[in-house]
Amino acid sequence: MSSEAEPRGFIGLLDRLGRRTVTGIAEFGYGASLLAECLYWLGMGGKRRQPVRLSPVVAQAMEIGIGALPIVTVLSATIGIMLAIQGIYTLRLFGAESRVSIGVAMSVVREFGPLITGILVAGRSGSALAARLGTMRINQEIDALTVMGISPVRFLVVPPLLAMLVMLPALTLWSDLVGLFAAGLYIAPQLGSSLGAYVDEMTDLVRLNDVWHGLGKSAIFAVLITVVGVVNGASVTGGAEGVGRMTTRSVVHAISAIVITDMIFVFMVTR
Secondary structure, three states: OOOOOOOOHHHHHHHHHHHHHHHHHHHHHHHHHHHHHHHHHHHHOOOOOOOOOHHHHHHHHHHHOHHHHHHHHHHHHHHHHHHHHHHHHHHHOOOOHHHHHHHHHHHHHHHHHHHHHHHHHHHHHHHHHHHHHHHHHHOOHHHHHHHOOOOHHHHHHHHHHHHHHHHHHHHHHHHHHHHHHHHHHHHHHHHOOOHHHHHHHHHHHOOHHHHHHHHHHHHHHHHHHHHHHHHHHHOOOOHHHHHHHHHHHHHHHHHHHHHHHHHHHHHHHOO
């Protein structure tokens, strides 16, 4: 009995830490292989008579992008107004509230636009992808695809990956526009200027490099959300309870990956 019991104390802590480290490395390797296989099917699917079809990509894009527009619009406007309020309040201490537009422009376009959009899509579409794949795994539908000679990666992973790569940058661009416009609705009357003057100032402040900075991060977030959702969905065990557990795990991992990647991306680009 004692030999089969799990170790306790410090040894037990090391044992759990080791197991989780090995699991994490295995999942990272699985995610990398999934991404490589997606690239393979994109390039070689036509030659193997299993091309990636446009209709499922469009369906996924509608679910990911159009379905997320209302919540992205509301939260982006809220973030923009919040930044404007806090910026004016802080800069007024130094008599520099007229420079609030610079901080709002850089914060929204380079950071908050892609970050809030990525987090929202991870919670909405990333979790749905993990739940769908987990349910299919429990019902052995993925095994059935393999038996029929259909690649599960081409059929189930490539369409949401392509849709995510297209729609997440598009949503980020929309989030930038909404956030800046909402901030202008507060900044213009507070500074005694017009909305047209605010738009002209934003046009001068926001550079193309700033926009590409945010869109580049959103493309990376798209890959992370898809891969994390697929890896967690494919790891489901234990029926409906397992689906719920791995769906929650997918959201946590995707948001954590987005925030950590954002920090690394900003550090490397601003050096």
